[in-house]
Amino acid sequence: MSIPEITVDRERLVETAGRMIDVHSFTGDEEGMAELMVELYRASGLNVQWQQVEDGRANAIGTWPGVGGGKTLMFNGHMDTSYSGREEWLRGVPGFQPKHFIDGGRLYGLGISNMKGALACYLEAVRSLQDAGVRLEGDVMIAAVAGEIEKTQYGDAQGAQYRGYAAGTRYLVSHGGVADMCLLGEPTEGKVVLCHYGSLWLRIRAHGNFIHTAFSEGKRDQNAILRLHEVLSAVQEWIPTWEDDPANGYGGARAIVNVGAIEGGFGWRVSRTPHHADLFLDVRVPPTKGMGVARREVLDMVRGLAERFPSYGIEGEVYVTAPGAEIDEGHELVAAIDASHEEVFGELPSRDVTRWFSDASALTRYGIPTVNYGTSTGLMDVEKGENLEIDGLVRTAETYARVAMRICGVA
Numbered sequence: 001m002s003i004p005e006i007t008v009d010r011e012r013l014v015e016t017a018g019r020m021i022d023v024h025s026f027t028g029d030e031e032g033m034a035e036l037m038v039e040l041y042r043a044s045g046l047n048v049q050w051q052q053v054e055d056g057r058a059n060a061i062g063t064w065p066g067v068g069g070g071k072t073l074m075f076n077g078h079m080d081t082s083y084s085g086r087e088e089w090l091r092g093v094p095g096f097q098p099k100h101f102i103d104g105g106r107l108y109g110l111g112i113s114n115m116k117g118a119l120a121c122y123l124e125a126v127r128s129l130q131d132a133g134v135r136l137e138g139d140v141m142i143a144a145v146a147g148e149i150e151k152t153q154y155g156d157a158q159g160a161q162y163r164g165y166a167a168g169t170r171y172l173v174s175h176g177g178v179a180d181m182c183l184l185g186e187p188t189e190g191k192v193v194l195c196h197y198g199s200l201w202l203r204i205r206a207h208g209n210f211i212h213t214a215f216s217e218g219k220r221d222q223n224a225i226l227r228l229h230e231v232l233s234a235v236q237e238w239i240p241t242w243e244d245d246p247a248n249g250y251g252g253a254r255a256i257v258n259v260g261a262i263e264g265g266f267g268w269r270v271s272r273t274p275h276h277a278d279l280f281l282d283v284r285v286p287p288t289k290g291m292g293v294a295r296r297e298v299l300d301m302v303r304g305l306a307e308r309f310p311s312y313g314i315e316g317e318v319y320v321t322a323p324g325a326e327i328d329e330g331h332e333l334v335a336a337i338d339a340s341h342e343e344v345f346g347e348l349p350s351r352d353v354t355r356w357f358s359d360a361s362a363l364t365r366y367g368i369p370t371v372n373y374g375t376s377t378g379l380m381d382v383e384k385g386e387n388l389e390i391d392g393l394v395r396t397a398e399t400y401a402r403v404a405m406r407i408c409g410v411a
Contacts (some may be wrong), residue, residue, distance in 0.1 A: 002410075003343070003402055006128045006129060006134070006398065007132070008124055008125075010394050012124065012127065013120055013124040014107060018107065019040075020116040022098055022109070023036050025079045025111065026161065027081070027149050027160070027164050028163065030079045030147070031058050033144070038050065040123055041060070041062030041142070044064075046063055046064050049176070049177075053147070055160075057146045059143065059172050061177055063142075066136040066139050066140075067411045069137045070408045071181070071407055073181060074143055074182040074368065075140070075142045075183055076172075076183075076359055076363065077116075077122065077144055077145070078144075079144050079168075080148060080168075081111035082149050093383070096386060106390060107393070108384055110386060112387060112388050113187045114186070114187055115187065117393055119144055121396045121400055122142045122185070123142065125398070126401075129404065136411060137411050138407065138409055140404050141177070148166060148358070149165075152165055166362040168359075169362040173363065173365075173366040181407065182360070183333065184359060184360055184371065186372045188373055188374045188376075190341070190350075190376045190396075192337055192351055194352075195250055195287055196325055196353070196355070196356060196358055196361075197355040197357075198287060198357065200284075200285050200294050201281070201283070201318070202298050202319075203319060204281070204314065204315070204316050205276050205279075206312045207276045207315075209224075212272060213270075214271075219273075223273045224265075224274045225265060225277045228278075231279060231312065232279055234305055235279065235281070236259075238301050239257045247286075247289065248285070248289065250286040250288060250324075252353065253355065255355075257282065261280040262280070264276065287326045294321075295318050299318065303316075322357055322361055325358070328369075332407070334371060336402075336406040340399045343399075343402060344399045344402065345399075358372055375392050
């Protein structure tokens with residue numbers, strides 16, 4: 001098909017991205033950002049759908065309707081940021097604050113790379129098509145969603161700020177937010193991600209005596225923390241068996257397991273040995289393995305620990321099962337991205353398999369083929385924080401516009 005020439009408005013794109021950065025939208029507090037998205041949608045003549053996910057949290061959907069007869073392309077992006085900027089170790093880093101600034105051709109600010117830059121590119125893609133007088137046959141849907149960041153409620157960590165892992169996109173797809181396919185602009189360094197791993201979170205508990213320090217002499221082997229130390233050593237023996245198993249690999253990428261947390265005892269009362277201690281694992285699972293199978297396999301490992309340490313009261317609990325996602329190399333969306341990227345960047349994009357999670361997990365479960373393809377972040381500036389190259393943003397927005405023309409059809 002013939003692709004009309006379009007021009008991305010660089011200043012408008014940067015202004016839009018800057019406005020997005022300036023709105024605090026930590027997980028659980030995305031409604032202000034949703035309100036900004038609605039304002040931007042309406043200014044661009046898009047139809048607006050507001051989805052109240054829960055108090056203080058909403059999805060904002062903007063649709064540019066086509067003339068009919070074409071496919072609907074969704075651009076999906078999460079509004080929540082990985083950090084609040086208020087963390088003690090981030091307060092002095094300007095690029096991790098919800099206040100944008102430009103330096104050396106780069107736009108800095110909390111959430112710009114993950115993933116407010118993509119949301120700005122989606123809008124600018126539509127605006128550039130409108131400016132060029134292009135009409136599409138199919139609809140373009142921009143879905144700005146809450147609660148994507150990899151986190152979950154557990155123990156005392158309760159409340160909206162812990163409800164992530166596709167919370168917003170799961171609400172989206174069950175309340176009308178569906179399309180023929182979706183481009184998800186996570187920061188992929190300009191690569192086409194055909195697959196990402198899923199995530200299974202596992203707690204392993206070792207029990208012990210709850211006893212005063214004064215009476216613990218000769219009973220150190222009953223201390224839950226010290227017991228967990230032995231359990232951790234055994235888990236470290238198991239980890240390579242998971243990571244090296246060909247059944248857990250995909251596309252040349254190996255599985256990976258992270259020892260993410262340890263909890264046990266009471267810092268305010270170390271005159272007592274803890275009644276239990278917990279070890280937390282993040283086990284990455286390929287999209288080709290069912291989460292039920294993965295659950296069974298990791299709990300079999302826990303049962304093995306219980307047999308190895310029969311007096312430790314070993315328990316296991318799986319408390320996150322977020323499947324991975326994949327798309328066929330031959331899908332028309334992949335072809336559209338390839339052609340559009342080559343026109344803008346002068347070469348075909350490379351491929352990648354990643355071990356991070358994205359909302360493609362929820363989208364593909366609703367029959368919406370999804371590709372992760374987004375901006376290039378470059379190296380993180382440890383002194384200035386999160387940033388994106390402005391030229392990269394401009395070219396990404398143009399690529400998205402060209403993808404929309406190819407998928408939706410030019411009227």
